[in-house]
Amino acid sequence: VSNDSLNLREVREFLESFAVERDWVKYHTPKNLAMALAAEAGELVEIFQWMTPGESSELGDAETRRAVGEELADVLQYLIRLADVLDLDLEQVLWEKLRVNEDRFPV
């Protein structure tokens, strides 16, 4: 597996163990995980809210880049966990949607 692949199984197993060990599985309903994902998306948006588009592209300062990375990680972990508790195959639903978009937005 190259650096360019994300081992979803490894992440899923980590997240499930993480929840089990802390007795958090009861909180991880799809409804709650969708809320957690949206809350993290809100934190991501907050980072960019007063920037011009140009400032957001440059993102010169290392602290801000790090903060964006952390929010992306938080969204992604809830996304993977939510797909897991619903037994949805993320790779499959992603590619299905990308193919739909090709039809929906012809070049």
Next chain:
Amino acid sequence: VSNDSLNLREVREFLESFAVERDWVKYHTPKNLAMALAAEAGELVEIFQWMTPGESSELGDAETRRAVGEELADVLQYLIRLADVLDLDLEQVLWEKLRVNEDRFPV
């Protein structure tokens, strides 16, 4: 690469070509992509908003499952695209955050 790996490079290249071919690169500032991600997170939340937690876990009906899968796909594609335009390594930031969480929430 097993089915459990998501080939991020393949998705990134697809999304970049998709944007280039439609002359959408100019819209894909980090600020705008963060907004798009948040808008999709809102659509995800909408699906679950009136469900009980139990209903959200069962998600009996195929139509709703499909809708959730589509919203997860939409969030994921903006997440991957945003990481790409900022040149952030998603796998790395994800695991860094998961390690931070281990320290932050001891068993």
Next chain:
Amino acid sequence: VSNDSLNLREVREFLESFAVERDWVKYHTPKNLAMALAAEAGELVEIFQWMTPGESSELGDAETRRAVGEELADVLQYLIRLADVLDLDLEQVLWEKLRVNEDRFPV
């Protein structure tokens, strides 16, 4: 009451009757209403996501202005309903927060 005042009591009573008549009160937990508000905020963000800041300020076209007004109305109705079910005084919490902001961000 001038046009510049929003009669919160009137809106609260309308929204409560609306929910009662449709047997929706059971859905209107604070958790669910917060989700509904966030989903509407997502729709608001979606309108602006690909605009430049300048385009968002001009908002020339009547259709888009109308759409923004509708999303603001949707956010506001859930906001008023949520404050109502929690018995929070919106005017009071608003002015308390504005006073806090004055201290937090000195001129």
Next chain:
Amino acid sequence: VSNDSLNLREVREFLESFAVERDWVKYHTPKNLAMALAAEAGELVEIFQWMTPGESSELGDAETRRAVGEELADVLQYLIRLADVLDLDLEQVLWEKLRVNEDRFPV
């Protein structure tokens, strides 16, 4: 004006002066204000994300009630400011939408 009315003009004028005095008007494009509103909606959702619906209704603890009030205030201030910069009449758009909803969801 009773306690049940929110004096929108007073809030609008406060918010405009607040922005002018801090040289923040340049940041208050509709696009940016929509993002700020969505970020605050995310903070609201975060408060409720792991609660059961029943816990969210009781909200026993004073600290949490205060936190919810603050987030509602934050959403509301951006909502009023956004309507102001777009010259939208909040009361009017609210009642128009409520009337539309009456037609859309017959008893």
